[in-house]
Structures are given as C-alpha cells and as structure tokens.
Amino acid sequence: MKETDTKFLEDSFKKYYFEHFDLIKVPERTSEREFGYQKFNSGMTRHLSIKNDKELHLLFMQNIPSDVYCSNGYYTFPNLPMNEKDWKEADLIFDIDAKDLNLPCRIDHTVAVCSDCNEISKTYDKCTKCNSTKLEKKSLPCLNCINGSKNQVEKLIEVLVNDFVISKENIHVYFSGNEGFHIHVYNSQFQKIGSRERSELTDYIMFNGMIPETFGMKKFKPNRSDFPDINEKGWRGRFAKEFFGSKSNRSKLISSFVKNPLDEYPSFKNTLQTVSKKIGVKIDPNVTMDIHRIFRLPGSINSKSGLTKIHCEDLEKFDAYTDSSFLSDDPVEILANCPIEFKLRNKKFGPYNNEKITTPTFAAAYMICKKLATIA
Amino acid sequence: MLGADQIAKYPFVQDAGQYLKDQGFRLEQFGMDPDLEPIVKKAFDRIYTAAEGKTYKSDLIGNQASKEATLPREVFSFLLAIVLLKLSGMNTLIKRFALQESIRAEKYLEADLKISNNPSGSVILTDEQKSIRDVAAQIIKEISNVEISKPEEKNEGNYTSGKDEWLVNISDYLTRSIHFHEREWKLINRKVENGKVYLSSHQTVRLIRKELGMYINSRLTDTKTPEMIPGFENYVNKLVSLAKKFRTFTVDTGEYPPCIKHAIQVLEKGENLPHSGRFMLATFLLSKGQSVEQIAPLFKNAPDYNERVTLYQLNQLNGTSGSGTKYSCPSCEKLKTQNLCFATSECDNIINPLQFGKKRK
Ligand code: SF4
Ligand SMILES: [Zn+2]
Ligand SMILES: [Zn+2]
Numbered sequence: 001m002k003e004t005d006t007k008f009l010e011d012s013f014k015k016y017y018f019e020h021f022d023l024i025k026v027p028e029r030t031s032e033r034e035f036g037y038q039k040f041n042s043g044m045t046r047h048l049s050i051k052n053d054k055e056l057h058l059l060f061m062q063n064i065p066s067d068v069y070c071s072n073g074y075y076t077f078p079n080l081p082m083n084e085k086d087w088k089e090a091d092l093i094f095d096i097d098a099k100d101l102n103l104p105c106r107i108d109h110t111v112a113v114c115s116d117c118n119e120i121s122k123t124y125d126k127c128t129k130c131n132s133t134k135l136e137k138k139s140l141p142c143l144n145c146i147n148g149s150k151n152q153v154e155k156l157i158e159v160l161v162n163d164f165v166i167s168k169e170n171i172h173v174y175f176s177g178n179e180g181f182h183i184h185v186y187n188s189q190f191q192k193i194g195s196r197e198r199s200e201l202t203d204y205i206m207f208n209g210m211i212p213e214t215f216g217m218k219k220f221k222p223n224r225s226d227f228p229d230i231n232e233k234g235w236r237g238r239f240a241k242e243f244f245g246s247k248s249n250r251s252k253l254i255s256s257f258v259k260n261p262l263d264e265y266p267s268f269k270n271t272l273q274t275v276s277k278k279i280g281v282k283i284d285p286n287v288t289m290d291i292h293r294i295f296r297l298p299g300s301i302n303s304k305s306g307l308t309k310i311h312c313e314d315l316e317k318f319d320a321y322t323d324s325s326f327l328s329d330d331p332v333e334i335l336a337n338c339p340i341e342f343k344l345r346n347k348k349f350g351p352y353n354n355e356k357i358t359t360p361t362f363a364a365a366y367m368i369c370k371k372l373a374t375i376a
Numbered sequence: 377m378l379g380a381d382q383i384a385k386y387p388f389v390q391d392a393g394q395y396l397k398d399q400g401f402r403l404e405q406f407g408m409d410p411d412l413e414p415i416v417k418k419a420f421d422r423i424y425t426a427a428e429g430k431t432y433k434s435d436l437i438g439n440q441a442s443k444e445a446t447l448p449r450e451v452f453s454f455l456l457a458i459v460l461l462k463l464s465g466m467n468t469l470i471k472r473f474a475l476q477e478s479i480r481a482e483k484y485l486e487a488d489l490k491i492s493n494n495p496s497g498s499v500i501l502t503d504e505q506k507s508i509r510d511v512a513a514q515i516i517k518e519i520s521n522v523e524i525s526k527p528e529e530k531n532e533g534n535y536t537s538g539k540d541e542w543l544v545n546i547s548d549y550l551t552r553s554i555h556f557h558e559r560e561w562k563l564i565n566r567k568v569e570n571g572k573v574y575l576s577s578h579q580t581v582r583l584i585r586k587e588l589g590m591y592i593n594s595r596l597t598d599t600k601t602p603e604m605i606p607g608f609e610n611y612v613n614k615l616v617s618l619a620k621k622f623r624t625f626t627v628d629t630g631e632y633p634p635c636i637k638h639a640i641q642v643l644e645k646g647e648n649l650p651h652s653g654r655f656m657l658a659t660f661l662l663s664k665g666q667s668v669e670q671i672a673p674l675f676k677n678a679p680d681y682n683e684r685v686t687l688y689q690l691n692q693l694n695g696t697s698g699s700g701t702k703y704s705c706p707s708c709e710k711l712k713t714q715n716l717c718f719a720t721s722e723c724d725n726i727i728n729p730l731q732f733g734k735k736r737k
Contacts, residue, residue, distance in 0.1 A: 163568050163569065163570075163571075164546065164568075164571050165570045165571040166571075189545055189546060189547040189571060190546075190547055192547070193547050193550055193551060194551075196554045197547070197550035197551055197554055200550050200553070200554060200562065200563045201546075201550070201563065203562060203563065203564050204562075204563040204564045204568070207564065208564060209559065209562050209564050209565070210564050210565060211559045211560065211565055213560065213565075214560075214564070214565040214566075233569050234567065234568050234569055235564065235568075236567070
C-alpha cells in the first residue's frame, strides 16, 4: 500500500479509536487472554497480555494498528510462547462469511486486483494488462450477501439454543466488519473441549457426515417407525421437515423406502447430501476448531473494509453498512477505480472509472482498504 | 453404598484390605485354614482363566448371588487373586486379569443399566431395581466422572422404565467418541436434545470402556505387594511359570528397528497403541513376509481387540481384500511426526524402517 494511503487510513483509524473508546472494551477475564495486532504494511505482533481497558486503549494509541485480535482461549501465561502458555479453555467461536455461501450475486460485485500493476478486472485467473497471476479478489458484498449471512446466523443460533441448550445471553453476534458475522459463545459446556471435539461439533452444525441409518433408512428391513417425524427435535426433525414437507408426503415416501430398501438406499444417501447443502449451517469449520485463535476484537476496525466489528443487538434490524461505519465524513480527494456501486450510511457511491473524486472519509477508506482507490 | 450382590459384581470398587477386615478375616488365615483353601484355588482359577483370554464365569445366577455362601467367595476370590498376582509380580498376568475383569464388569454394568427395561415403557421399577440401576450409574461416575441420567420418566412419584436410553452431556460424549472410528459414533448420527446425547445401555458402557479398564488396572497396580503368605507359595510359583508360557508368544524382535520393538512392547503390555502405530506395525510385518494370521494375535491384548475386525483390517492392508492395493510401511519422517519413532544410532539415517539393519553402501 502506498505511504499516502497508509497515512490516511492511520489518521482516520486513530481518530475513530480516540473518539470511540466506549466501543472498545476488554473481554471478560482479560488477563487470561492473548492479544495481538497488526500494523499497516507489517506483520503480526502477538503473545501480548493486557490487564484492563486502559492498557488496551494505550495499545491502540501507541501503535495505531490496522487490526487487533484477542484469543478465544484462556491461558495461565498468555504472553509466553504457544507451548508454554498453559491453555485452560476456550470460548466457542464461529465465522460465517458471505464468500462461503456461493450466492449467484457474488460474481456481480467481485473484482480481481492485480498485485503487480493494480489493474482491476473481472478476469480472475490472470491480469488482463500484465498477465501476472498474482491477483487478489475483492468483493463489495451486497445486501443479498449480508441477508444470506444473517440467515445462516439465525440457523446457527437455532442449533445452539435448541440442540445444545446454550442460553441466548451467552451468544454474542457481531458483524465482522467485512463480509459476514462472528459469533462468540461464552460459558457453554464446550469451554474445555479440544480441537478434535470441536471438529465433531462443526460437522454436527454443518449437517455433515450423516449415514442413512440415522434417519431410519436401512439396506435391509427398514422400520417405518425409525424414520423421523416432522415435529421431531434436532436434525432428524429438521431433515424431515425439509425432505418430507408434509405428513402425507412423508407416509408416501416411507412406504416406497420400506418396499424397496436396497434400491432406495443409494438415492437416500444422495438426498442427504443435497438436503445438507440446503439446511446445514455454513460456518467456517477451521475457525471453530481452533482453540488458540486470535479473533478480531469487538469494537476494532477491520482493515479489509474500514468498518467496525460491532455487536448486533437486533440481528434482523441490523444494517451492516450503516451501523458499522464510524469513520468521519470529512471530505477527501481520491483517485477511484471502483467498478462496483456500493452503499454506505444510506448513500450510494460509484461506480468510478479511474476518476479523481471527492468523497467522505468513510467511503474513501472503504475503497482504499479494498484497493480500489488511492489518495489523490 | 453397595449391596451384597453389587460387591460381587463390582469387587474392584472396594478397598480390598478393608473389606476383608470388615468381614473379620486376616490374609494369613487363607494360607492356613483348609476350609478357606477352595477360595484360594478359586482365586487362582480366576487368574488362569483370564490368562487364557477368557472371561471368568462367576457363580452369580441371574446377576444375583444365589446362595448365602456365594457372595463372600466371589469377593474374596477376587481380592485373593490380586494378592496372588502381586506376589507373583508378573505384569503380563496383571494386565490380562485386569482386561478380563473389565470385560466382566462391562457385562454387569450393561445389564444393570438396562434392568427391567420395557420397550412399552410402562413398567414401574421396584425400589430394588431402581437402586441397582443407580449403583451402576454411580460406578460409571466414579470411574469416568461422566454423569448419566434417564430421560424424564417420573410418573406420579413412581419410576417407570421406558426405552433403553441414557443421557450424557455432549462434551463428555465428544471427548470419548472422537477415539471411535465408526460413523455411527459421529455426533451428527446420534440423537441430540437439550445438550445431551442419547445412548443405549450398551453404548453408554462402550463409551467409558477405556476408563473402566484403566480404573481396574490402577486398582491392581496401586495395591501394595504384601509379604509372602505361608501356604500361597505353590500358587505363586505356578503363576510365575504360567507367565513364562505367554512370553514365548512374543515375536522375535532381534533385528527389528526401535519403533517396531516399541509398538510390540506397548501391545504386549496390553496398552493402547494408536491407530497410526498399528498401521506401522502391520504394514512393516506384512512387508517382512509375515502372514495376516501370524500378525493378528499381536493385537490380542489391545483394550479394544476384536478378532473379526482385526483380521478384516489386516487383510485390507495386505491387499488381500478391499481395494487390492498393498499398503507400504510409512517413512521414518512420517513416523517421527506421529511420535512413533524411537531412533537409536543403529537407525543410521535410514528413511524407512524396512531398511533397518541392511548395510548401506
Ligand atoms: S529412525 Fe526410522 S527405523 Fe529408526 S526408530 Fe525412527 S522410524 Fe523407526
Ligand atoms: Zn497486472
Ligand atoms: Zn451479493
């Protein structure tokens, strides 16, 4: 990133941090957590330990980081190297990202930025100008993407609350600041379980790895009463609702399964896959499995967008592109090459085709973070 | 806390010495009193049966101590078996004994959890049945720290016995089930409700099998070795020679690399060898020209041994069934990452255990 761009982002981030310390609070049991941060154009500094809000704010003011992270894990010695930290437990965390939803709209608002010559195009394998293969995909997620992610969050919460009896107060939903949501779960029965156990949980949540027998389908002599009921709890019920739809259809389908189990078994297996794609919760399993992750700190800015990772009190009403935008509206002159139209704080911007324009800081930062503009 | 029948079924939860004392006996009496001699003989038989890889059949009938005299004999013979084993100092026998005792305990636990289980769900449990069930649940808690409960079944103050279902916390379930490889143990293939996993009595016991084995084993190893008891020498000597018989079953490991020797030792001790270790050992021996039938007995002592499954898996590795490809022994580098390598200077920078001992030019 150009020095003028870095300087601009640092100045605007600093102003935000100074004015919004109220949004940046240390998490509970602060001194047991590991903190880390990144500065523009430099690597990660981690294994930091912090005692309170004051120390945290100092870190922000002294370093003006591009991104700040805090561990989901709790340690006896958070500032020692990983194998000496003495891991105690970890909050359950989830990442739901629009890019994992494969929505058809995605292609409309994704471009490739060439790392060698900055050319922007819709060709994703190599640069149309210099043939370089070093391309970075940049997406400006649309409302459809955000709503799709919200829908996944709701499905996740349903599983957490109904199947795992985690109370709603212990489930905190945050907009990630970029393309999706982060969910933090506190005080659950899963605090102390390791990575392999969490991997099993992700398969459960994503509705992965089922065998037909779980849903009553057997190769030999399946039993009518073993098939799930539409009103059943858990995945059996959710599957039945999606697949059978109605009671009468259920009865009809089961009759054919029971009649020709050997023939029906393979197709039932395929059905499970198809239904899984539809009703499984699309979380990033690697995040949930990680018990040592440093995860973006709530209240900090996401340098991929210049937007804030912010708590969503009311997910349904949450407006990602208004409620997470906190940078100032001081005008700034930029050279914008942003072929995608976007909306921030209820204002439309773009598309811009290599134009010199003046925009409010929050919109300029958004484009600069996406590498679709530079300070003029 | 335990009733008479329960002590006979689960003698390992008792403090051995204390129990004898409470019943008014001293160890020395068993070496001298001809009336007590049959109990010592029974203790020896119990070990012998276990050494043969068989589960000792108790005199309990229908899980109840049939006669007044049966109970003390059951419990005493168990306690005396421990004394004899300790006196012999033969660890192979201790392992074998512990394994068989835990298989035996598993059967009782399962039966007790399932007690008077009625699929129609409307049978009212007697106080006695309820207590038997509760004791089994308590023993499971004691050895594994896993709390199990029945789904809500109280019916106007009476306990009814419904489906064969027990509830276990998801987290307790997961920390154990991840070691099982069958698909039906995946959480997604279980009924999950209200933070609990539903398991049958059989599955509940299977879940804590490893801990049961470890518990019984530690009970044996933790017991102090007493002074030789006059009258026991004969039995102890027999045990020592019995143990020798099992040593001959050992594979000659003279020319094997340290990783393979180590794996064989682990198995002989009746300890658990991870899947990766079994894979290494089997592929190594198969490459050395051993047959599936020769190799299978090596795994006999493993806590989760199942002959059919073992043969099946070996045949897969050998390429005699399944895909038809013969699997090769992993490289030293791979084994290092799996913590299976125990390199010595003799390994001499070879890249695969199969090269061990072959002079390199
Ligand atoms: S170096 Fe190779 S042969 Fe030697 S112990 Fe390690 S894995 Fe086995
Ligand atoms: Zn280029
Ligand atoms: Zn979209």
